[in-house]
Amino acid sequence: MIDVLKEKLLMELVNLDEPWVKKIEYNSEGSDLNWLPVAELSGGRFLLGLTAEGLWARSTESAVQTVSDETACVFFLPILEDLPEVVRGKIIDGLKCYGLSEEFIDIFPFEKVVIEGLKSQSEYWSGLALKWVLFVPRSSRLTVEVEALSKTGESQGIRHAARKIAKQLKAS
Numbered sequence: 001m002i003d004v005l006k007e008k009l010l011m012e013l014v015n016l017d018e019p020w021v022k023k024i025e026y027n028s029e030g031s032d033l034n035w036l037p038v039a040e041l042s043g044g045r046f047l048l049g050l051t052a053e054g055l056w057a058r059s060t061e062s063a064v065q066t067v068s069d070e071t072a073c074v075f076f077l078p079i080l081e082d083l084p085e086v087v088r089g090k091i092i093d094g095l096k097c098y099g100l101s102e103e104f105i106d107i108f109p110f111e112k113v114v115i116e117g118l119k120s121q122s123e124y125w126s127g128l129a130l131k132w133v134l135f136v137p138r139s140s141r142l143t144v145e146v147e148a149l150s151k152t153g154e155s156q157g158i159r160h161a162a163r164k165i166a167k168q169l170k171a172s
Contacts, residue, residue: 002107009104010054018098020052026065033057033064038094041087042078048091056108067109073116080117080128084110084135110136118145123154130161134168143169 020034034052037059041048047059055066058076065075079087092102114136117129126149133146146169150162 005103005107006054008101009050009107012100012104013050013052013054016098016100021049023059023064024062026060026063033066035059035064036098038098039087039090041090042081046078046081048079048094050104054107067112073109073112074120076113077117077120077125077128079110079113080125080132084132111139111142115142115145118142118149121154123158126154126158127161130158130165133165138169138172 016036018036020036022032022034025031025033035049035057037047037049039048040046049057049059049064051057051064051066055068057064057066059065067073067076082090088105091105091108095102095104110132114129114132117125117132120126120129130146130149133142136142143166146162146166150159150166153159153162
């Protein structure tokens with residue numbers, strides 16, 4: 001399903017009649033990357049967009065960083081600072097501004113970002129990630145991370161919240 005959606009996104013991006021923004025790709029020794037800003041998040045501190053290759057990316061002042069592997073997701077944790085419905089709404093609105101289908105939001109790796117937050121060993125990020133758990137597609141990996149957090153979370157509050165969510169995941 002995701003592969004078909006990604007193919008469709010790539011076809012729409014090729015036919016897009018919008019000027020691409022050129023920016024240096026993070027950790028690429030100065031290579032340029034074409035990208036489109038889609039949504040401003042975290043009170044304007046976080047700019048999320050799409051590359052010409054159909055990868056989700058985040059822009060900083062100096063570079064664009066793509067979501068392409070697990071380790072990169074730590075840089076996408078600020079997404080968790082907004083409510084899931086707000087983030088989804090802003091991304092969908094941004095896609096529509098370019099005439100892109102809102103279904104492309106399903107390609108964004110929300111689960112990977114949430115898992116990164118759960119594993120962060122930070123009370124702040126794990127607490128925010130727990131608020132997102134029930135809003136992302138559930139996988140066994142997500143359930144395992146919530147259960148682990150319920151035993152080894154940074155604080156008693158985090159462990160209790162994780163236990164409550166783990167019970168909800170098992171019941172559904």
